[in-house]
Amino acid sequence: MHDHSVHVQCGDCPIRHRAVCARCETDELARLEQVKYYRSFQAGQTIIWSGDRMEFVGSVVSGIATLTQTMEDGRRQMVGLLLPSDFVGRPGRSTAAFDVTATTDLVMCCFRKKPFEELMSTTPHIAQRLLEMTLDELDAAREWMLLLGRxxxxxxxxxxxxxxxxxxxxxxxxxxxxxxxxxxxxxxxxxxxxxxxxxxxxxxxxxxxxxxxxxxxxxxxxxxxxxxxxxxxxxxxxxxxxxxx
Amino acid sequence: MHDHSVHVQCGDCPIRHRAVCARCETDELARLEQVKYYRSFQAGQTIIWSGDRMEFVGSVVSGIATLTQTMEDGRRQMVGLLLPSDFVGRPGRSTAAFDVTATTDLVMCCFRKKPFEELMSTTPHIAQRLLEMTLDELDAAREWMLLLGRxxxxxxxxxxxxxxxxxxxxxxxxxxxxxxxxxxxxxxxxxxxxxxxxxxxxxxxxxxxxxxxxxxxxxxxxxxxxxxxxxxxxxxxxxxxxxxx
DNA sequence: CCCGTCTCTTGATCTGGGTCAAGGATGACC
DNA sequence: GGTCATCCTTGACCCAGATCAAGAGACGGG
Structure with a gap:
């Protein structure tokens, strides 16, 4: 049996605290715990290539990653900057739309996508929290557009x-x-x-x-x-x- | 008693078909129907000013609206283009972050925010559909950033x-x-x-x-x-x- | 039909930021 | 301490797109 309070603290995994656990219930946590794992990346290493199949979602525990888009001739635009606690991945999408690269040594807390999505469909709080986070990102992207354009x-x-x-x-x-x-x-x-x-x-x-x-x-x-x-x-x-x- | 099939068709209101009704249940529809209303705007009219309190969410039925951001000296950047069936508004936020303007005569199908949010918290499908739509918008915004920057x-x-x-x-x-x-x-x-x-x-x-x-x-x-x-x-x-x- | 208002086009000129090029710092590793 | 690779700075020059300016359509209202 899981100890609820420990899980709410979330140890070194920010996603469970920030994105998932806010008003969690014990059995949800237990299910999440089963599919959670950590991955480390070296500075400069590409985490996901644009167009790749994405089989996990997760959040940055430590280090910094970037989301970039590159044109055939090499022109490159960053479209996301991921600091610790930021979420990566799009529930419901099978392929990545952008390159994700570790710019420093990086640790991510990952969840396999399938179980995460199942959990999401049975637990309204998770979808709502993700919606909130995604809306924040959208606002940030729009501020960024003003910066780039004007x-x-x-x-x-x-x-x-x-x-x-x-x-x-x-x-x-x-x-x-x-x-x-x-x-x-x-x-x-x-x-x-x-x-x-x-x-x-x-x-x-x-x-x-x-x-x-x-x-x-x-x-x-x-x-x-x-x-x-x-x-x-x-x-x-x-x-x-x-x-x- | 509501006729389910009629509501799935959604008449002239795209949000209910696209964002809400996909796998709806009769009583949810009845509740939505109670708080739904239409608003018309003239070409050039501002629908929402940045910073305003936003008391509704909704979707464009006909016409075109833009989301823009303006600097004090008048430099202006469009950050969203709303065509029929596009959704406007951010569940969970109380104030608008950007100006929304009708660039043609426009009809919107609106829902008062409070009941919509209540519905969202009791109906997982709605939050999930909104998450999906918001992720689409985020992808579009990121493509747009490449365009603006490079x-x-x-x-x-x-x-x-x-x-x-x-x-x-x-x-x-x-x-x-x-x-x-x-x-x-x-x-x-x-x-x-x-x-x-x-x-x-x-x-x-x-x-x-x-x-x-x-x-x-x-x-x-x-x-x-x-x-x-x-x-x-x-x-x-x-x-x-x-x-x- | 004329008039006023918007919207669009085109020309002339200017300038912010890109491009090309040459070094200077910094730091890891031997 | 020397070597190498990476990162950063600065200069000289150029060009895509901004700015300023003039005028041409398009269109609704009287």
Whole structure:
């Protein structure tokens, strides 16, 4: 017999806590537990190729993965950035529509798709939670579309930094810890793929923001933000209120 | 007592057929029927402003609506194009994230949000169908991101025409009717907002595609496509197979 | 039929970001 | 500490698409 409270805590598997377990019942958990497994990937390794048959869904436990789309001539656009606790996979679809790649070493908590779908069809909470998560992703994708279609290179960079800062803050529940700083988990090239720019332009605009005192760098990947409002203004977002800190 | 078969047909209300009724039961339909109502909008009228409280969900019965986002300085990006049978609204959210505007005269079939959500929580099929629709939208948004971030103006125009042709074909179940032709339901400016371009560039690229024989125009809004494969090639999509015709 | 309003086209010019090219840092490994 | 590979920066130049501007259709209303 499973101990309910242990399962609600979910150990090192965020999906069960965040996506599935909120108001779970013991036997559902037991069934989930039976089909759950972990997979590790090395930095740079492709997890799923676009068009592949997908036989699992899951969530990121640690590390970072990206969702990208590539044209025949090599032009590449990132269409999703997966941080720990983010969900991957589409119940009801048999093939992947995009490449999923680990950009750092990565651990995922996976569920075989069939049993997961069966569970979903018998447990309304799961479908509802997934719907909520998918709607969040859709909103994020639409903000991203504004960025890609209408923002300048400088605004794109400022937006990316504030997006990462926000997700970071949400993830670590870090509160008003004085100075705000973020580690960029992406190379310049990955940022370029995220933003629809070239890596040279990314580099130039980061240098420009640094020169203008909007951000400062310690090493290539660590950014401090002396004035968050200033950064948000540079990002061209309409007032974002107290999302951060 | 409701006649089940009538409700499965759904009369003039596509949501009930497409989103809700697939495997419905009589009493669910009766409950839905009680909270269902129609609203008409004139061309150009704003249906919902971003940030507004949203007290209904629904689907487009006839006409066309757009989802747009606008920056303070007026730069504008379309982030959704709603054709008949498309769903609007986010169960679980209280405020709208984007402006919804009728670009033609429009009829929507609406459901008050509260009862719809209650129905959703008691009827697994509804949440599952909505999840499926939302995943479709997310896929479309991600294709759109590739277009916005990486395609040239010419590719963007060719993509837009093929997207509209595809949706049109799906909608009207039109089969190999000889020559392929589409009505563009958008002004040049709306196309520009869709594609992240200016209206002048849209006009120029349409002229160029016409000059090169990829499309031909009858009037400003009606496009014929002599060679679909040629158009898809211009759009830069990797092989789309027999999605059309 | 004329008038005003929208929508669309086309031309001339400008510029943000792409492209090409050359190094400079950084860090892992021997 | 040296070597190699990866990542990043900066400069010079160019071009696709934006901007500014003028005018041509299309169309509904009086």
């Amino acid at each position: 923002k300048t290179a400088r605004e794109k960079i400022a937006s990316l930094i504030s997006i990462i800062a926000r997700r970071d803050a949400a993830l670590h529940l870090r509160r008003a810890s004085g100075k705000l700083s973020v580690d960029l988990p992406l190379t310049r090239e990955e940022m370029a793929d995220y933003l629809g720019l070239t890596l040279e332009t990314v580099s130039r605009q980061i240098s420009a923001l640094k020169k203008d005192g909007v951000i400062s760098l310690e090493g290539n990947r660590h950014v401090s933000i002396p004035d968050l409002d200033r950064l948000l203004e540079e990002a061209g977002d309409d007032s974002d209120g107290g999302m951060l800190v | 395609k040239t103006a010419r590719e963007k125009i060719a993509s837009l025409i093929s997207i509209i042709a595809r949706r049109d074909a799906a909608l009207h179940l039109r089969r190999a009717s000889g020559k392929l032709s589409v009505d563009l339901p958008l002004t040049r400016e709306e196309m520009a907002d869709y594609l992240g371009l200016t209206l002048e560039t849209v006009s120029r690229q349409i002229s160029a595609l016409k000059k090169d024989g990829v499309i031909s125009l009858e009037g400003n809004r009606h496009v014929s496509i002599p060679d679909l494969d040629r158009l898809l090639e211009e759009a830069g999509d990797d092989s789309d197979g027999g999605m059309l015709v």
